[in-house]
Amino acid sequence: MCKTxxxxxxxxxxxxxxxxxxxxxxxxxxxxxxxxxSESSQLSLPIHLPKGAVEKMLNEQMGQVVYEEDLPExxxxxxxxxxxxxxxxLEGNRLLYKVPLELEIRxxxxxxxxxxxxxxxxxxxxxxxxxxxxxLHTQTSILKHEWVEKPRAKMGVLNMPxxxxxxxxxxxxxxxxxxAIDQQIEASVNLPAMVDSIWQSMQQPxxxxxxxxxxxxxxxxxxxxxxxxxxxxxxxxxxxxxxxxRVFLGEPPETHNTTSLPPFSYSPAERGFKLLIRxxxxxxxxxxxxxxxxxxxxxxxGRKQITVDSVYLSGQGNKxxxxxxxxxxxxxxIQLTGKPEITPDSTQITFEKLDYKLETRNxxxxxxxxxxxxxxxxxxxxxxxxxxxxxLNYFKSSLQEEFDQMDLGQxxxxxxxxxxxxxxxxxxxxxxxxxxxxxxxxxEVFLSDKADKQ
Numbered sequence: 001m002c003k004t005x006x007x008x009x010x011x012x013x014x015x016x017x018x019x020x021x022x023x024x025x026x027x028x029x030x031x032x033x034x035x036x037x038s039e040s041s042q043l044s045l046p047i048h049l050p051k052g053a054v055e056k057m058l059n060e061q062m063g064q065v066v067y068e069e070d071l072p073e074x075x076x077x078x079x080x081x082x083x084x085x086x087x088x089x090l091e092g093n094r095l096l097y098k099v100p101l102e103l104e105i106r107x108x109x110x111x112x113x114x115x116x117x118x119x120x121x122x123x124x125x126x127x128x129x130x131x132x133x134x135x136l137h138t139q140t141s142i143l144k145h146e147w148v149e150k151p152r153a154k155m156g157v158l159n160m161p162x163x164x165x166x167x168x169x170x171x172x173x174x175x176x177x178x179x180a181i182d183q184q185i186e187a188s189v190n191l192p193a194m195v196d197s198i199w200q201s202m203q204q205p206x207x208x209x210x211x212x213x214x215x216x217x218x219x220x221x222x223x224x225x226x227x228x229x230x231x232x233x234x235x236x237x238x239x240x241x242x243x244x245x246r247v248f249l250g251e252p253p254e255t256h257n258t259t260s261l262p263p264f265s266y267s268p269a270e271r272g273f274k275l276l277i278r279x280x281x282x283x284x285x286x287x288x289x290x291x292x293x294x295x296x297x298x299x300x301x302g303r304k305q306i307t308v309d310s311v312y313l314s315g316q317g318n319k320x321x322x323x324x325x326x327x328x329x330x331x332x333x334i335q336l337t338g339k340p341e342i343t344p345d346s347t348q349i350t351f352e353k354l355d356y357k358l359e360t361r362n363x364x365x366x367x368x369x370x371x372x373x374x375x376x377x378x379x380x381x382x383x384x385x386x387x388x389x390x391x392l393n394y395f396k397s398s399l400q401e402e403f404d405q406m407d408l409g410q411x412x413x414x415x416x417x418x419x420x421x422x423x424x425x426x427x428x429x430x431x432x433x434x435x436x437x438x439x440x441x442x443x444e445v446f447l448s449d450k451a452d453k454q
Contacts, residue, residue: 036276036278036424036425036436039244039276040221040242040243040244040276041242041243041244041245041273041274041275041276041277042240042241042242042270042273042274043240043241043242043243043273043275044238044239044240044241044269044270044271044272044273045238045239045240045241045273045414045443045444045445046236046237046238046269046271046443046444046445047235047236047237047238047239047444047445048234048235048236048444048445048446049234049235049236050233050234050235051088051089051230051233051234051235052233054088054235055085055086055087055088056085058086058088058097059082059085059086063082064081064082065079065080065081065082066080066081066082066099066101067079067080067177067180068080069173075106075107075108075109075113076106076107076108077104077105077106077107078103078104078105078106078173079103079104079105080101080102080103080104081101081102081104082099082100082101082102083100083101083102083119084100086098086099089230090228090229090230090235091125093127093128093129093227093228094125094126094127094128095125095126095127095128096123096124096125096143097123097124097126098121098122098123098124099121099122099124100119100120100121100148101119101120101121101122102117102118102119103116103117103118103119103120103151104116104117105117105151114153114154115153115154116151116152116153116154117151117152117154118147118149118150118151118152119147119148119149120145120146120147120148120149121145121146121148122142122145123142123143123144123145123146124140124141124142124143124178124181125140125141125143126138126139126140126141126181126182126185127139127140130191130225130264131264132263132264132265133192133263133264134191134192134195134196134261134264135191135192136185136186136189136191138181138182138185138186139182140178140179140181140182141178142174142177142178192261195223195261196261199220199223199261200258202218202220202241202243203217203218203219203220203255203258203259204255205217205248205252205253205255206218207252208247208395208398209394209395209398211394213249213250213251213285214247214248214249214395215247215248215249215252215253216245216246216247217245217246217247217248217253217255218241218243218244218245219243219244219245219246220241220242220243220259221242221243221244221262222241222242222262223239223240223241223242223261223262224239224240224241224264224265224266224267225237225238225239225240225264225266225267226238226239226240226266226267226268226269226270227266227269236269237269238269238270240267240269240270244278245275245276245277245278246277246278246279246280247277247278247279247280247395247437248279248280249279249280249281249282249285249432250282250284250285271442272440272441272442273440273441273442273443274438274439274440275437275438275439275440276424276436276437276438276439277436277437277439278434278435278436278437279434279435279436279437280429280431280432280433280434280435281391281432281433281434281435282431282432283313283314283315283431283432283433284432285432286313286384286387286432286433287311287312287313289383289387290311290313290322290380290383290384290387291310291311293383293386293387294308294311294324294379294380294383295308295309295310295311296308296309297379298328299379303329304328304329305328305329306326306327306328306329306330307326307327307328308324308325308326309325309326309327310324310325311323311324311325311380312324312325315428315429315430315431315432316337316428317428318339318427318428319337319338319339319428320337320338320339320340320351320384320428320433321335321336321337322335322336322337322338322354322380322384323335323336324336324380334356335356336354336355336356336377336380337354337355338351338352338353338354338355338381339351339353339428340426340427340428340433341353341426342423342425342426345422346422346423346424347392347421347422347423348385348388348389348392348423349385349388349389349423349426349435350381350385351381351384351385352381354377354380354381356377388433392421392423392437395437396418396421396439399418399439400417400418403415403416403417403418403441403443412445412446413445413446414443414444414445414446415443415444415446416441416442416443416444417441417442417443418439418440418441419440419441420438420439420440420441421437421438421439421440422437422438423435423436423437423438424436424437424438
């Protein structure tokens, strides 16, 4: 039996539960609804693994018995027990590690049983590669061995040095030992199935908020890995994801056209992430919030009084159509239309210019100057703007709360910052209000003890 270190793909163990600043692009407002459809988001997830922490995890996974072989029919038994912690190093695409061992060998002979013991350090090198089909290939070899305590054979009451014999045993066994390591890695790490499972899960809607009935659909396009390197006793790599994330409000979006796992490829490490997220806010959702704020709203001026009974939202070309049912001093409907505008700092949406249209003859005849000078228009504008502003702030704060520290399992945590959020575009569609939100930030993954020190 060979207990094999599985640290070659240690960064994959937390992918099942996962997502330095870039320069900011100048703000551009576009009128074309499809202007951003072809653009992809780039997510870089840097992973930092301190060598000491990786060695600790490796030693815990490896256990004490590294290799054991029992052949009763040949009267042969060999056991290799680790006496100290394993030490690792990285050299290009080779993982170097030394394993201090105590050997115990028993061989049955006609006249007597021979027991051999000794202590040595084996120096391994494992080269690894990943095929386009995400298949992990490794080739392990023993670079050298050093005797710490020269082996001695015990035959009855006699003890005799048998270093030469033990060296021959090691020479004969090392190829089998290395093959066993590679076979164990292949059997233990089904990388294609693991990554495909991750890829498929990334295509399913994720509930962001029960309050807003909001769902995130990542729509991944490409997944890459940066080459692993060691800098200052820390292993560094990164997963890089191209996606076209969308946020939906209301019912969870349907996912009919899922894509298959793309071919594996390496990509240079990048820092930070930039997300261009399309959010479609159905009129029903915005209308519900508008009714919560406006339904029953009463405005008085002298003896005149008017009450908003209900609010309806829809689209009229590239403008938002707001229809109010009024009662009180005047019975009838009023329609307000306006085009969403983005503030200069690109963080808010306003409806400063609201045009009105009256649909009740009685209302027109009796004079409406006092009503249309501002109170209703101002209140409906404030209501919609408040909803949009609250939604965006809630969206950002919810994500930042998630970024503060995400437990990825197996001792890994992710920490991130989301300092930049701007609205790139706001348009009216036949179904609702469409926003393109540009988010920038950074996220990194650490082992938990390392993260606590950051």
